[in-house]
Amino acid sequence: MTMSKRDTYTPETLLAVAVEVFNERGYDGTSMEHLSRAAGISKSSIYHHVRGKEELLHRAVGRALEGLFGILDEQGARDGRAVERLEYVTRRTAEVLMDELPYVTLLLRVRGNTATERWAMERRREFDQRVAALLKDAVAEGDLRADVDVRLATRLLFGMINSLVEWYRPEGRGSTEAEQVVDAVARLAFDGLRT
Amino acid sequence: MTMSKRDTYTPETLLAVAVEVFNERGYDGTSMEHLSRAAGISKSSIYHHVRGKEELLHRAVGRALEGLFGILDEQGARDGRAVERLEYVTRRTAEVLMDELPYVTLLLRVRGNTATERWAMERRREFDQRVAALLKDAVAEGDLRADVDVRLATRLLFGMINSLVEWYRPEGRGSTEAEQVVDAVARLAFDGLRT
DNA sequence: TTGTCCCGACCGAACATTCGGTTAATCTAT
DNA sequence: ATAGATTAACCGAATGTTCGGTCGGGACAA
Numbered sequence: 001m002t003m004s005k006r007d008t009y010t011p012e013t014l015l016a017v018a019v020e021v022f023n024e025r026g027y028d029g030t031s032m033e034h035l036s037r038a039a040g041i042s043k044s045s046i047y048h049h050v051r052g053k054e055e056l057l058h059r060a061v062g063r064a065l066e067g068l069f070g071i072l073d074e075q076g077a078r079d080g081r082a083v084e085r086l087e088y089v090t091r092r093t094a095e096v097l098m099d100e101l102p103y104v105t106l107l108l109r110v111r112g113n114t115a116t117e118r119w120a121m122e123r124r125r126e127f128d129q130r131v132a133a134l135l136k137d138a139v140a141e142g143d144l145r146a147d148v149d150v151r152l153a154t155r156l157l158f159g160m161i162n163s164l165v166e167w168y169r170p171e172g173r174g175s176t177e178a179e180q181v182v183d184a185v186a187r188l189a190f191d192g193l194r195t
Numbered sequence: 196m197t198m199s200k201r202d203t204y205t206p207e208t209l210l211a212v213a214v215e216v217f218n219e220r221g222y223d224g225t226s227m228e229h230l231s232r233a234a235g236i237s238k239s240s241i242y243h244h245v246r247g248k249e250e251l252l253h254r255a256v257g258r259a260l261e262g263l264f265g266i267l268d269e270q271g272a273r274d275g276r277a278v279e280r281l282e283y284v285t286r287r288t289a290e291v292l293m294d295e296l297p298y299v300t301l302l303l304r305v306r307g308n309t310a311t312e313r314w315a316m317e318r319r320r321e322f323d324q325r326v327a328a329l330l331k332d333a334v335a336e337g338d339l340r341a342d343v344d345v346r347l348a349t350r351l352l353f354g355m356i357n358s359l360v361e362w363y364r365p366e367g368r369g370s371t372e373a374e375q376v377v378d379a380v381a382r383l384a385f386d387g388l389r390t
Numbered sequence: 391t392t393g394t395c396c397c398g399a400c401c402g403a404a405c406a407t408t409c410g411g412t413t414a415a416t417c418t419a420t
Numbered sequence: 421a422t423a424g425a426t427t428a429a430c431c432g433a434a435t436g437t438t439c440g441g442t443c444g445g446g447a448c449a450a
Binding site: 195 | 353375
């Protein structure tokens with residue numbers, strides 16, 4: 001927690017800038033030159049703070065995965081009927097997505113070209129499987145429709161939630177927008193569009 | 196329709212190969228070297244068939260957009276109550292997504308780095324707005340719930356459908372898998388997960 | 391004066407694209 | 421039927437550019 005007088009970058013503050021650029025141009029479409037311009041420091045200075053481009057990616061997706069897996073440890077995801085736990089995880093996932101928007105966005109877009117990307121994809125699959133198990137239990141307890149394959153339903157549910165990163169942009173301070181989005185997600189997911 | 200005896204590439208057959216690689220590595224992550232290896236011809240030979248890398252992208256997303264906009268001209272998207280037209284478009288969009296999987300996948304992933312990508316994004320927005328209008332009409336006709344914002348609902352609906360490209364892989368010939376996916380999409384979208 | 395932070399200059403590798411030229415199938419005129 | 425002309429398809433080598441990353445040194449706070 002030592003803070004210098006000099007207004008300077010840390011790996012964390014640099015990360016925030018980098019993630020923005022990664023999301024705008026794509027990871028592969030972003031050069032260190034782009035990053036240096038966005039950060040306002042020279043290309044070589046970036047290497048003072050991080051080992052390289054891939055470390056920035058690793059830190060970013062790591063933070064996103066931390067947020068997602070954290071949900072599963074919360075009480076709401078552990079107690080109660082499966083369908084209630086599923087709704088809790090659904091809502092919280094949407095919340096975390098919006099809270100950590102740029103980091104999760106990046107996570108959801110990795111393609112598997114580097115070791116870091118493959119690691120991220122694997123951990124993400126892990127998370128998906130945990131939720132799929134929840135959905136399966138809810139079906140077994142009779143609270144969810146059994147006429148749709150569990151695996152398929154999980155994927156579509158996540159497809160809907162994850163699509164938030166494609167368009168959600170936080171509004172000015174104190175907005176209730178995020179709540180409305182979470183409600184809409186839960187309503188559509190569990191009760192559908194129909195009247 | 197002239198066909199040469201010689202087993203050789205045309206811009207179209209080359210496109211099929213290129214789109215596969217683009218989807219696997221990402222457009223920016225794909226070099227002409229990668230393409231040439233996948234196609235089994237030399238890097239320079241590719242330039243005999245197409246102007247360059249970006250033309251391949253343009254042809255690919257163009258084909259995807261053609262398929263999507265084609266839906267809106269079909270009878271099912273023009274006649275009947277708005278909610279029925281919406282369900283028709285929903286189902287057909289899922290079908291086109293699976294039929295033209297690699298092309299639509301590429302379309303849904305463009306980031307806007309080149310002129311071609313920006314053109315694709317704009318046309319895609321156009322399509323989304325056409326469907327949003329449909330959803331709005333269905334709400335006005337009283338067939339869809341009015342307690343969720345139209346714009347938001349459209350985005351979530353598309354989020355669910357479009358997520359198909361993240362995991363759907365066609366099975367062997369004569370499979371009924373695609374139908375099942377379409378049914379699941381329609382059921383979840385309109386009636387939700389709940390029993 | 392020491393260590394942190396930063397810079398411009400630079401590097402080898404990889405990039406998209408171009409070029410000069412070869413091969414082989416098809417067309418033309420006899 | 422076939423020699424010669426034409427052309428589509430292809431290639432290896434080279435173009436200039438951009439890439440991620442390195443290096444030696446300067447500025448500044450402690």
